[in-house]
Amino acid sequence: MAPPDGDDLDARIGAALARISLAARHLLQRSASTVQLSPMQALILERLARQGPAGVGDLAATLAVRPPTVSDSLDALERRGLLRRTTDDEDARRVVVRLTVRGRRLAAELALWPDLLAGAVSRLSRADREALLRVLLTIVAELVARGVVYEARMCTTCDYFRPFAHRGWPAPHHCALLDAPLADAALRLDCPDHRPLDRDGLVRRLPVLQQGAP
Amino acid sequence: MAPPDGDDLDARIGAALARISLAARHLLQRSASTVQLSPMQALILERLARQGPAGVGDLAATLAVRPPTVSDSLDALERRGLLRRTTDDEDARRVVVRLTVRGRRLAAELALWPDLLAGAVSRLSRADREALLRVLLTIVAELVARGVVYEARMCTTCDYFRPFAHRGWPAPHHCALLDAPLADAALRLDCPDHRPLDRDGLVRRLPVLQQGAP
DNA sequence: GCCGATTATTAGGAGTCCTAACCAATGGCC
DNA sequence: GGCCATTGGTTAGGACTCCTAATAATCGGC
Numbered sequence: 001m002a003p004p005d006g007d008d009l010d011a012r013i014g015a016a017l018a019r020i021s022l023a024a025r026h027l028l029q030r031s032a033s034t035v036q037l038s039p040m041q042a043l044i045l046e047r048l049a050r051q052g053p054a055g056v057g058d059l060a061a062t063l064a065v066r067p068p069t070v071s072d073s074l075d076a077l078e079r080r081g082l083l084r085r086t087t088d089d090e091d092a093r094r095v096v097v098r099l100t101v102r103g104r105r106l107a108a109e110l111a112l113w114p115d116l117l118a119g120a121v122s123r124l125s126r127a128d129r130e131a132l133l134r135v136l137l138t139i140v141a142e143l144v145a146r147g148v149v150y151e152a153r154m155c156t157t158c159d160y161f162r163p164f165a166h167r168g169w170p171a172p173h174h175c176a177l178l179d180a181p182l183a184d185a186a187l188r189l190d191c192p193d194h195r196p197l198d199r200d201g202l203v204r205r206l207p208v209l210q211q212g213a214p
Numbered sequence: 215m216a217p218p219d220g221d222d223l224d225a226r227i228g229a230a231l232a233r234i235s236l237a238a239r240h241l242l243q244r245s246a247s248t249v250q251l252s253p254m255q256a257l258i259l260e261r262l263a264r265q266g267p268a269g270v271g272d273l274a275a276t277l278a279v280r281p282p283t284v285s286d287s288l289d290a291l292e293r294r295g296l297l298r299r300t301t302d303d304e305d306a307r308r309v310v311v312r313l314t315v316r317g318r319r320l321a322a323e324l325a326l327w328p329d330l331l332a333g334a335v336s337r338l339s340r341a342d343r344e345a346l347l348r349v350l351l352t353i354v355a356e357l358v359a360r361g362v363v364y365e366a367r368m369c370t371t372c373d374y375f376r377p378f379a380h381r382g383w384p385a386p387h388h389c390a391l392l393d394a395p396l397a398d399a400a401l402r403l404d405c406p407d408h409r410p411l412d413r414d415g416l417v418r419r420l421p422v423l424q425q426g427a428p
Numbered sequence: 429g430c431c432g433a434t435t436a437t438t439a440g441g442a443g444t445c446c447t448a449a450c451c452a453a454t455g456g457c458c
Numbered sequence: 459g460g461c462c463a464t465t466g467g468t469t470a471g472g473a474c475t476c477c478t479a480a481t482a483a484t485c486g487g488c
Binding site: 091092093 | 446454
């Protein structure tokens with residue numbers, strides 16, 4: 001007999017993720033178009049609403065596109081009065097992008113998009129969902145380590161984060177800043193108090209995150 | 215104390231999936247550009263290589279875009295001699311799109327893209343990966359049921375598929391066509407012998423797929 | 429044999445996304 | 459103090475994406 005080998009399994013996972021990505025693209029497009037926005041414009045608005053003002057380069061990095069692409073979209077958004085460009089006091093080269101009130105209001109309407117995607121897990125058990133979150137965050141961390149995307153503020157790349165610091169369930173991890181245990185379900189992708197781990201620390205840490213299927 | 219509620223957990227999952235989708239987009243773009251193709255062109259080539267000739271409408275449905283978008287890309291691909299459009303004998307309205315030899319060759323080079331995405335699971339344990347595949351396929355099935363994407367040939371929407379037909383591990387499911395048990399790792403997203411389940415059957419089936427975290 | 433539904437294309441328009449070239453400010457460095 | 463490579467952003471130009479609306483051709487039923 002020929003049991004499916006590891007590569008095959010991985011290939012199926014890749015295909016499934018690709019499929020979900022296609023759906024995500026479509027959901028983003030649809031969600032954005034309900035408020036007359038293009039997908040990239042929606043992503044920019046979302047990011048600004050979630051994490052506050054940012055430079056053009058920052059936006060480009062987190063959205064995995066080149067600066068000119070962002071600059072294009074900013075023109076359109078600024079024309080509609082959804083944001084303003086100001087130059088940084090400390091560094092006159094930098095441009096700081098800020099939402100206007102109108103922009104913030106529109107972003108709030110838009111926020112429902114990732115929820116549409118999340119809605120597709122509604123039938124999964126709580127245990128499955130917690131495991132899923134842990135696994136997805138591990139994948140994101142790996143993608144960050146490989147330089148595919150840039151994610152500034154997630155637990156798995158934070159210096160305060162101690163994976164599997166506690167032996168038992170239900171809260172195996174620990175946050176050294178809050179000095180509190182963390183469950184898988186509490187892991188954050190976007191923590192305001194994040195302190196980045198250097199690349200060596202990141203690579204060293206990744207393997208340990210693999211353990212512990214519930 | 216305020217334990218994270220279900221919505222919060224789901225929101226984090228949604229955010230993580232959104233993040234991975236961004237990475238997927240970027241990987242696709244990069245992979246496609248190495249052979250001078252645009253993302254959409256790459257997707258079309260890939261789909262044709264994997265599942266054979268198709269009509270314009272079919273392509274549009276599986277790629278979650280409108281027919282004119284596909285038609286645009288087909289023009290570019292045909293110009294480069296990677297595919298040919300012919301009219302169907304049985305229905306002169308239909309256009310059948312076929313890869314040329316050159317197209318097939320290029321598609322083979324391209325096939326490595328989903329593997330780049332899959333590479334990000336390399337550090338996960340085998341058990342985690344099997345569970346991940348099962349969960350992801352459930353998500354895809356749910357997205358199909360909600361009409362977000364269209365996936366013609368996956369086990370979870372197949373009439374021959376009997377989820378959890380066997381009580382024990384490691385092969386709980388069953389394929390009535392092959393008359394053989396199936397493990398989570400063997401679940402297919404793209405089976406050539408697929409027979410579609412009607413929508414009622416699909417909705418009825420979904421809940422049962424949630425059970426069984428390993 | 430006509431009419432509504434289906435299938436694909438064309439037209440037109442805003443946006444995406446890249447590379448290359450450019451400009452301006454910064455922060456050493458001598 | 460003045461040079462200059464680096465950094466942050468924008469402009470220019472070009473191919474492609476992706477939509478809606480309108481058009482053309484064919485199919486199927488009645």
